[in-house]
Amino acid sequence: MSESSQIVSKPNSPSTQESVKSSFAQRFRGYFPVVIDVETAGFNAQTDALLELAASVLHLNEETGDFSIDETIQFNIEPFEGANLEPKALEFTGIDPTNPLRGAVDEDEALKALFKLVRKKMKAAGCQRAIIVAHNAAFDLGFLNAATLRCNIKRSPFHSFVSFDTTTLSGLALGQTVLAKACVAANIDFNNSEAHTALYDTEKTAELFCYIVNKWRALGGWPLADIDNEV
16 A cells, blocks of 8 residues: 555444454454463472473364364473472473473573464454463463563563463363363363373363363353343
């Protein structure tokens, strides 16, 4: 478009704005859910190292209304300078931060790549803000926020405190709160020997989240009756 070109338009009414939203954007009130899992060297997001980060972005099939995994990225991360490495945490995850074969990158590199992907997919879906989906989401969000602050990244696409917790969702929908047991209840294959890696846990959490959201729609829980004009 040339600099001299002009587009004159009238502001959309609320009803018009709502009608042009994508189905994805309508489903979660403009939020773009991103499934995340982190593996760490302890429980304290301020002092303990972030060692692995994985994220799955989702796709909505416009014909069926079902969500599925679109793309997953994963990073092995170098502990930040002065980070605490709890031996028991490393024993639990089986991660050796000193192993040169990990191909680890700095927190800054991992976060910028993640945020770039999320912004691209979020824009394509017509959403305004990303929201973390995780199993025990407060834990993962805490480490994500702490790393973002350490890297002095001013603008994160993620909401700083709102999250979708699959622990709560699976407790409601399946009567299970442990990820492995919730997946079994949802007939999602789960291999305990592969668990506790960020990549595996992220994709299983994403499958679980999609299962619950899709099941709720299939049961008639979504879309809701049109009450916008009444509110």
